[in-house]
Amino acid sequence: MNLFPTYKRFPINIVSGKGTVVTDENGKDYLDFVSGIAVCNLGHCPENVKQAVEDQMEKIWHVSNLYQLPEQEEAASWLTRFTELDHVFFCNSGAEANEAAIKLARKYTGKEKIYSFKQSFHGRTFATMSATGQEKIQQGYGTLLPTFEYLPYNDPEAVNNLTDENTAAIMVEVIQGEGGVIPGSSEFLQAVQKKCEQLNCLLIIDEVQTGIGRTGYPFAYQHHHLDPDIVTSAKGLGSGFPVGAMLGKSKLKASFSAGAHGTTFGGNPLATAAVTATLNTIFNDSFLKGVRDKGAAFKQTLETKLAPFDLVETIRGQGLMIGIVLKEAAMPLLQKLQELGLMTVLAGPNVIRLLPPLTVTESELNQASELLETAIKQYQDSLYSQTTGSKK
Template sequence: MSYLFPNYQRKKIQWVKGINNTLIDQDGKSYLDFTSGIGVMNLGYGDSNLNEVLSDQAANLWHAPNLYESKFQEETAEKLANGRDYVAYFCNSGAEANEAAIKLARKATGRSKIISFVNSFHGRTYGAMSATGQESIHQGFQPLVPDFEYLPFNDLDSLKQKIDKQTAAVILELIQGEGGVIPAKQEWVKQIKQLCRTTGTLLIIDEIQTGIGRTGSLYAYEQYEIEPDIFTLAKGLGNGIPVGAMLGKKSFAQAFGPGSHGSTFGGNNLAMRVASEVLERINQPDFLLEVQRKGNLLMKGLNQLALKTTLIKDVRGKGMMAGIELTDADVLASVMEQLKEEGLITLKAGQAVLRLLPPLTISDEELNRGVELLEKVLCKEQKND
């Protein structure tokens, strides 16, 4: 008997240790991790610097309420602003960050309508779930928060028809992660920004999976040559320590005055010390260039693999965020199970997409080994198909 709700479909495996880019299960078997704990462990496992920072803070003070000043929050917020005109609110997760973004957008504009996109994913709390454009996630939880509309991704005409001066915000992922690793088109994003400017609508970019170096820049929006009004972060920000953040333009600061929003644990000392160190490490030109180089290496290997098997319909992604669209969901399930047996951990996205999110610290040798295991399993699966 389990004393847990069965809301997760758990595999019969338990991780007991992580070393760099490798996970070890309860039986001592090692696995190359191409998931980063669903995009969390950007600096890998057991990082000595992060362990030292966490241990140092744990020996002093774990928690102080947000009734008092916090130099650690100020330092981390400044690093997140990255020289731009933003202020930060800290919380504990991506869903909470998106909740804060939705509340800020509505309060700052005095409007309620929010446009999201089909197959998007923004979290499972009520506001974030209502922003998520997936009916399967809504089932059983209606009525949702009102005034959310879901439009086709990468389609400009539908947005032109729906966005107006009653729209508080447009919220989108620049690469839909859970939806199937689908990148937004560059020109489409620029047109969204222009439509938002024309109608007084705020642009919210959900960087929870794409942020903190995952796509080869600190934030994915930098590669789209736009600057959002609001953006949200979590996952890789704490490298496993629960932390989320919502950043908005300084001009919106008054909309989030005292009493407007809050979090008991948001911005606690342990999370801030680790997040600050993560940012210090990742937001370096050489580090980000290496992510871009390794991302190109990964995509090259996957595109070459696509030429060797008819099971691959498409390869897409950016940086260290890749998706391999397979022929159907049954093939995906079989491939993922075989990869696990071979010692490679992967993720699912959409209906039939194999999602790869390796740690940003992964080596060329490990990337190549992962691609070799993918080739071995896919070619074997094709013979059995």
């Protein structure tokens, strides 16, 4: 084994996939409600993205950012057209997008302090790890960057009490993904925006997981009518092609002038071809309405089917980003679901996170809800038998 053991991998080798269905080396099919962790928003191997990348491969794969890249301009125009933002910096990942946001906020404001929130996740580089409000991500790396502090999430009063004039930005997720699929309330998010205005600092919204249609709008902040200065994006942006983006308002342009920041591979022609093809499909009113409708119906179905189970504490989320919160550890349930042919992912120790492709069908959602009902019953019964020595 020549890989560092940085991942605790499941004993599943996926060899092919199309749409919502993936197949392992033994020929077993799974409904994929992980989607590469909110990456394959158009499902596996979408034809339009595949064709766009193949067409670009016939032309040129990579050109330095020292030269004109019309493919970048086209991709950037899609992002700015469907937001209230004006300029885009392309990079390779969500962590890199958040790094760029942190650098830009400090350079533009001339201030150093950045506030984020407990249980947040912004990446694993040194700066984005420092911005992340989870000790388990930070352990073992020594002293973090000292200019980050964490506030309690969904607590408007804690935000209202901020008075630090050295604040460069407040960085927030509209829904905490890795933190447990926890939606921010409109009251809380509006308080964050108001505090940014009062402190004359920037509002950075991390949409790495929630963006690109995942919640039924181009970006999740649009549910709450927020006006961010910077938005970061990645994951679903390129349908599985490694790409990230930082979007910012026009007032920030001069602070990211030539030489202020850079990347070798970020936004190369292959990546931006994938971006344009992806957004051409997702940033469409009827497509996005379909996501909202499917998400609402699926959540309602789950609430109805899973209500009888004491094991289930609550179901939360928005669009096709849903968390099933359990009263016990979620890993045994995740493994039961894999056995039944449904792939899911955790969001903390007791939350099953459901992230199907946005192209998932009603039939596939119904199938998934039935598998969840079966697996939860089996898990609950096994817990009951362990504590009583008999089954229901």
